[in-house]
Amino acid sequence: METINCNLCGSEDYRVVYSMPDRLYFKDEWFTVVECKSCGLGFVNPRPAYSEIFRYYPPSFYESFEKERNFHQRRYRTQAKFLTNIPRGKDKKSLLDVGCANGDFPRYMQNLGWQVEGVEVSPNSKPISDFKIYNQEFTDIPICEPYYDAITAWAVLEHVHNPMAYFQKAAEVLKVGGFFVFLVTNFESISSRCLFREDLPRHLYFYTEETVRKYLASSGLELIKSDYSDKIYPMHPVNWLRYYVYRHIKRCDLKWEDIPPTRIEYFNKHKINKSLGSNFRYAVSRSPFTLIDMILMPLFEKYQILSNNYGIVTYIATKP
């Protein structure tokens, strides 16, 4: 484990936001999210060092790409729409997808006529042979000049140890007028900040639109658009009502210990499969209060999207 300063402004001054365990693999290992008092960047501190992080990404982490194929195919269609505004000439446009896992998104774009390449650092993802793949950190790839028309990073910048180096590398290898499109969680949303919806310690950094603007500005990039939506990945604000009750009636913060198990955790504990019946069994096992929380959640989620306060944001930046 290592203790770090703020990656964005270098400050050593931060406040604790919350603590929670690794929900997926090492349930008795706890991590703390802090917020830089100077610039507002959120990060896990202390955190597993780079040499320690791979144990938190076992092969099963990559299996969801195979198991939930329909979900991911829908996601690729939506992601592709973010690249349709790039002017297309006669030449094939080039795309680099950073953190491409098993390579399905670049493959999808290849079928749409793009020249694609990918970066994937994890040894636990599937081998790729149908397009150029760099099995190394994005910051270490041997391209050092403007080369790509588009760079994408879908849910990647939360995971990296040095986001500043990633933003700078994107600026270095992107052509003038090219697009850098990336999806991250939103540290301003209550889902990220208060409802324990982040995946610690795989998520190490938590951004707001303001900290994203600062990263882009210090790398020579410019924000064009922020898209707050659940179209690519959802971040359901589970326990949102509980949060408001604790905050306004009990007048205290919601702690990890106050959160009931999620549906999936309930299924795993009772060794049952996802089905209509098991969903019903889960629902009746909840308290009436938790049920109201669940029933009204989609409405609250819509409100979060409409008020630009959703837990997930896609940013589109360009190199002027």
Ligand SMILES: [Zn+2]
């Ligand atoms: Zn800072």
